[in-house]
Amino acid sequence: MCRINSQKASVKKTFKLDIEGKNRDRVLEATKHEIRKYVKRQRRVPLPEGVDYWDFDCKFGSNEANAAVVHFATITSLIDALAKDGGAEFYLELLAKPGHRAARAAGAEPSDQADRD
Template identity: 45%
Template sequence: MKKTFSLTHPKIALARRVEAVKHEIKKYQTRERKKALPADTDFWDFDCKFGSNADDARVIHVAEINKEIDQLVAAEQDSFYLEVLAIGRQRQKLASLSQPGDDDDDLDVSGE
């Protein structure tokens, strides 16, 4: 999704328009997550860019979209550009919790 959203409407209040935009973005993410995953991927991730227009859009995390929209409304801007692209990703293995040389003698994993 690459779209410039307008927050102004002659008949719809600003708060309702903001909620409608957030809902449209969430609906897009849900729809993309339901698609079949490509081979060698575990989950859908999203690459996001946010800005006042496409030229000055900066990379943000998908969880920051609503915060960015709220900040934009607080600054009284009437439109913004959002790019959300679904990317299949593979989960990374976590590093071992205990590193070689650590003293793990005091850990009791038996629950006693």
């Protein structure tokens, strides 16, 4: 079941990886594609005034009851690890929220430019 809240864009869904008659690897890739599609669609939504980007609160687990808060960037690796261990399904909750960039100190340089000098 997928619930999309119009007030705050969110996805709360249990994805099944073992579907009779379908290749597990194709189901896994289709699941990741669906997640990427949601994120891409949400990032196209116009930003409210004073917001720098769309951020996501994420929960991941083998089911809704044991879902834990995770960082957005780790979702794909968590899905791959669960699939590799033979998990039959997983629960994912994504909640879009306004993100604000933290200002750097006036004299601070990005870390990659410091390596070039």
